[in-house]
Amino acid sequence: MNISTILDMAAEAFGDRTAVVSGEFAYTYAELREAACRAAARFRASGAQYVGLLDVNSPAAPISIFGAAYAGLPYVPLNYRLTRPELNELIERVAPVVLVVGDEFVSLVEPREGVELLLRSELLALPPLAADAEPPQPDEDPRAVAVQLFTSGTTGKPKAAILRHENLMSYIVGTVEFGAAEENDAIVVTVPPYHVAGISAVLSSTYACRRMVQLENFEARAWLEACRAHEVSNAFLVPTMLQRVVDHLLEEDADAALPALRAIAYGGGKMPLSTIEQAMRLFPGVDFTNAYGLTETSSTIAVLGPDDHRAAAASDDPRVRRRLASVGRPAAVEIQIRDEDGRVLGPEEAGLVFVRGPQVSGEYLSLGSQLDAEGWFPTKDRGYLDDEGYLFLEGRADDVIVRGGENISPGEIEDVLLSHPAVADVACVAMPDEQWGEAVAAAVVLKDGARVEPEELQALVRSQLRSSRVPQAIVFKDALPYNETGKVLRRLIRQEFAERAAA
């Protein structure tokens, strides 16, 4: 078992179909396979133990993913937004490595033994293999490591999550139908190649035999232009990207018509209810899918599908309507909610989210497997299931505010504050409190030109939630700190409140 089979199958069945379009480059599935085989030969000749990638989206990403698989080497995409010392520390951890590097990133890499640079331009121009060259016979060990991803390391040194061929192959075969794409379908890929969603976009699109349209960096106007120019049918966006598309359309009064667009999937962070409601109004003909997943689970584990979105948006039943804020039901895995003592909880009881299934690796290099004896992986997310199995997330377990022994999820308070017409963005965090241990603090971003007194926001929360949820401190900010995939950096906001409390 080897993920290169995915490309073999696409090239066999739909070899003439366009696989990837990026700027001036275009490859059919047959050409992509040929390029990946050339890359594999080059990677093998290097004697390296890893294939790295330091680049924005380009054809080098799918070529390197599959090239590494054909060569039987783990693929390690690196975050080009890291600082130079952070980046070079990670590179050292994977040496000896052959590092495919975007020509503009070469100066970031410190020369060292065991690090061989291969420019993106060189990779894309590798000469054809000799006519009598052996076709690649990739390693068939299902336990071999296909991909190694460094976590963002917000709580310490980045951990190296490993995904084995069996995890990724199970994910693809379990969630995608081979060749499901129509002849003219295309997906616009805007997530960076070092994110698990960037990997699964390549594998899923290839297995569906869908054309990939790559954008180097996300920008709302460029995204809309690419959707029109390439007649894009499918898109995946993280919540901040969708918010920017919505804002752009509303602010510029721009044309939202994207005649070819049929489906938008989103994930990678919490989607504000107001954003998805606006997006559904702007794109009434588009199918929306919410995908919840983690690096350690080979991406998507729960899906809120298009019918769920429409049923929720149209329902007067609050229990159905609120599902728009859920992440849907388990895809090709099982999901369980447990309390702190490991007891399995029933519907509507909030606790820790556990997941089990063949796509779940739950494993880090050197730390080993984090699965329990029955194969369950602790996601460290908090949430609950409703009586029909829809999963509602309440945030990371570490983000819960514990006020006087009561667990408070920041998400429910944020949803209420976001419903205020003056509020553009908000994050609630714990702040130290003498009486309660922790108290609720809110960092609020107001819409341009809007004004509101903290007392009015506190009254709004008091009117809709219990008094324990009322933010004790509110600060107004120009913007919240986000990472590049749209996760708000609560740690920084917590720090700020802790410093204020100490002052």
Next chain:
Amino acid sequence: MATALKPGARFKSAVCETQVMVVKAPAGEHDLRCGGAEMIAPTATGAGEPDPAFVGETLIGKRYVNADESLELLCTKGGKGSLSLGSTPLEVKQAKQLPSSD
């Protein structure tokens, strides 16, 4: 002769172009055939023609299962022989269409 079918293992037909990958299989040894002939290792060389009783296209990308779906194979390359366990034909598994999430 029978073979253990480990998830992830690959086999090819001895008598046509068909190739499969094991998605899941019960423990023990199984008599996996294509075109009526025992399937062989992906690197082995086959010979002969499919048994006319086991001709009927095996399609790339389709999943094939036994009656209780305890065995599941993914066809990774199509061919004219049909898949069977012993002389019992395997059936195409109905696709469960999930909304595209990436």
